[in-house]
Amino acid sequence: MSEAFRSETALLNGEEVEIAPLVVIDLYKLIEGDRTEAQRLLESCENDGFFYLNLQGPHPSSKILNDQDALLEVMRNYFAQPEEVKEEDNIESMTDGFKPVGKFAGVKRNSRDCYETLRVSYKNVIEKSASMPPTVATHLPLFHDFVSTSHFITQTILTRLSDAMDLEGLARFENSHRSERSSTTTLVLLHYPENYDNANSGHNKHTDIQLLSPVKKSRSWLWVQPRPGHAVINVGDSLRFLSGKRFKSCLHRVFPTTDGYQTESRYSIAYFLRPESTAEFEDTEGRAVSAKAWHDEKYVVYTQPHHKQDLSTMLTGGMERILSN
Known part of the structure; x- marks a missing residue:
């Protein structure tokens, strides 16, 4: 199914919200090398920087939908643990371990975020590192399958974008994302969590560091509607820079729709495919910077209070400035 999802509004917690009209790209067609679908993929990256990816179809990668359900159950059990148990996995790493609520800036001015994470790097899963959290080690086959399939899917996207742009050699996007090279790629x-405080909410507006949610367009926030059997893919800063800023890196945030109150627990899974650590590109300020340096600098910006974030274009990858023009 390769059509735009055309619903315009929806009732969300009693409030009418505008739905982002995402294009639907078919993974099976990309795997099969369909040139028309690759062209549609390219256009979606150039025009919007985000799209639905239909994961259903007669290909082995569709197994990720079942793995997703199993992983969600693991997540529920993990995050239900006492805080002191989860803190044992907090190793202050940018790519691995537990992040507690409140580490980053929140959506509201002078607030902190209201989400917690468990991060698992591609490197540690593939190499079966002994330093993985007990939950990951216990369910390693599941994590390995999910990470491997996610990696294949995102690499397929890169390959088809390179094909559609007629890129060759080292200019091809997948050649900046070689699996055997060191990177900060992370699940x-x-x-x-449920939160009736309202003081701290969600995840502040930003663009993502990696390759490839509500999206800012036409100066208003739109709701990205979850769609069964589909993933939401967005272009991150790195791919935008590697494309010579030809692609859009989508500005998005996570925010409860009920006056800032999180009335029930919400869960999501994100796979961040990032370039090799030594890959270089020109950033928003015209600097030549490595992928690792950009990742580490932006991670620090996430932790800063809003008045410090305002001094740099790094949080939004320069996209807020572009959208305001």
Whole structure:
């Protein structure tokens, strides 16, 4: 199914909200090398920077939908543990371990975030590192399958984008994301716990560091509606920079729809495919910077209070400035 999802509004907790009109890209067609679908993929990255990816179809990667359900159950059990148990997995790493609620800036001015995460790097899963959290080690076959399939899917997207742009050699996107090279590629499990405080909410507006949610367009926030059997894919800063800023990196945030109150626990799974650590590109300020340096600098910006974030274009990857013009 390769059509735009055309619903315009929806009732969400009694409030009418505008739905982001995402294009639907078919993974099976990309795997099969369909040139028309690759062109549609390219156009969606150039025009919007985000799209639905239909994961259903007669291909082995569709197994990720079943793995997703199993992983969600693991997440529920993990995040239900006492805080002191989860803190044992907090190793202050940018790519692995537990992140507690409140580490980053929140959506509201002078607030902190209201979500916790468990991060598992591609490297540690593939190499079966002994330093993985007990929950990951216990369910390693599941994590390995999910990470491997996510990696294949995102690499397929890169390959088809390179094909559609007629890129060759080292200019091809997949050649900046070689699996055997060191990178900060990470699987992130996110939990937005029930919260009636309203002081701290959600995840502040930002663009993502990696390759490839509500999206800012036409100066208003739109709701990205979850769709069964589909993933929401967005272009991150790195791919935008590697494309010579030809692609859009979508500005998005996570925020409860009920006056800032999180009335029930929410869970999401994100796979961040990032370039090799030594890959270089030109950033928003015209600097030549490595992928690792950009990742580490932006991670620090996430932790800063809003008045410090305002001094840099890094949080939004320069996209807020572009959208305001």
